[in-house]
Every structure is written in structure tokens, then in C-alpha cells.
């Protein structure tokens with residue numbers, strides 16, 4: 001019996017120490033015990049306010065449409081434009097020349113060809129033949145074209161000068177045989193005189209959807 005008493009005392013002391021240790025972290029226990037703010041009266045009010053503010057956002061969403069505008073003489077830019085439109089669930093608008101470009105027109109080896117003459121004249125404005133489009137409802141507009149002599153085809157300047165891009169974000173893209181997009185995006189922005197024109201991007205005709213999606217994801221849009 002004498003041997004049992006010290007053992008009981010030691011066990012009692014150990015139990016006490018364990019209990020005290022449990023009390024050492026009340027803060028931590030109380031942090032996890034705080035009810036979620038959504039269950040507090042203040043939280044409920046905040047939720048109601050958020051619901052009230054969400055209504056106009058739905059209205060602006062219907063005005064936040066995406067459009068892909070493109071000009072393509074031989075189909076390469078058209079293919080890229082269609083991929084972007086599919087990824088963005090966007091509408092497509094093709095700029096067609098009133099006077100279609102023939103193979104002879106597109107011959108860059110000929111210094112007297114139509115395209116050579118147009119590209120040598122920065123004031124040339126070939127007429128657009130496609131029906132004009134209303135830009136109402138579109139807030140983001142991709143603008144695609146091939147590179148001709150290091151620049152945008154002059155018909156793209158016709159397009160830039162034909163519309164009011166106020167309040168819209170424009171994203172130039174191009175295809176080429178290897179040249180970069182150069183100053184073409186800035187040229188379009190200057191000729192348009194309105195809109196927020198992002199830095200453009202050159203793609204090869206065979207660009208993958210995955211690469212286009214990465215580009216779209218990294219666009220500096222707010």
C-alpha cells in the first residue's frame with residue numbers, strides 16, 4: 001500500500017500538467033471557434049450589399065462582347081482569327097476589299113503590283129467591300145491582318161479610320177512569313193485616334209490553340 005501512494009501522487013501530478021498544457025493555447029482554440037462572418041448580422045448585411053452591387057455587373061456583361069475583326073488575303077490570318085474567336089466565344093467580322101486582291105496584286109516581287117504601290121503610299125486607303133458592322137456591345141476587339149512590307153495592309157488603316165473605338169480595348173495580331181508585328185499596331189492606334197490599343201502579337205499560321213490561350217490569358221486587361 002505504501003508503494004502505491006507515491007505512484008498515485010505521481011500519476012495525479014502528470015494528469016494536472018497535461019490539463020494545464022491544454023489551457024496553454026486558448027487563443028488558438030478561440031480563433032477556430034469564431035463563427036464565419038456570413039453568420040454574423042454584419043455579414044448578412046454585407047452579403048445583401050454585394051447582391052445589390054451585382055445587379056449592374058450583369059448589365060455590363062451583356063455589353064462586354066468580344067469581336068474578332070480580320071483581313072486575310074490568302075487565308076492564313078483567317079485561320080488564326082477563327083481559333084481566337086472559338087477560344088473567346090467571340091463574333092467574327094471579315095474585312096473584305098471592295099476590289100478583291102488577285103495573285104498579281106499580291107506579287108511582292110513586282111514593284112508595280114497593287115500591293116507594292118499601296119504599301120509604298122502610307123496615305124492609300126483601299127475601300128472596304130464588306131457590310132459595315134456596329135461595334136455597339138463589343139468592349140474587346142481583336143484586330144488581325146497579314147504583314148505586308150513590314151506593316152499593316154493599308155486596308156486596315158481604312159478600317160481604323162472608319163469606326164469610333166472610344167471605350168473599347170483593341171488587341172492587334174498578325175501573321176507573316178517571319179517578320180514581327182513592327183509598328184503596325186501603333187500605326188492603327190494613331191489612325192484610329194481612339195480606344196485602348198494593346199501591344200500586338202505576331203503568330204505563325206500554325207499557332208496552336210494552347211499557345212493562343214496562353215497569350216489571351218496574359219493580356220493586360222483589367
Ligand SMILES: Cc1cc2nc3c(=O)[nH]c(=O)nc-3n(C[C@H](O)[C@H](O)[C@H](O)COP(=O)(O)O)c2cc1C
Nearest residue numbers: 072073074075076077146147149150176177178179
Ligand atoms: C504583298 C505582300 C507583302 C508581304 N510582306 C511580308 C513581309 O514584309 N514580311 C513577312 O514576313 N511576310 C510578308 N508577307 C507574307 C505574309 O505576311 C504572310 O504570308 C501572311 O501570313 C499572309 O496572311 P493571309 O493569308 O491572311 O493574307 C507578305 C505577303 C504579301 C502578299
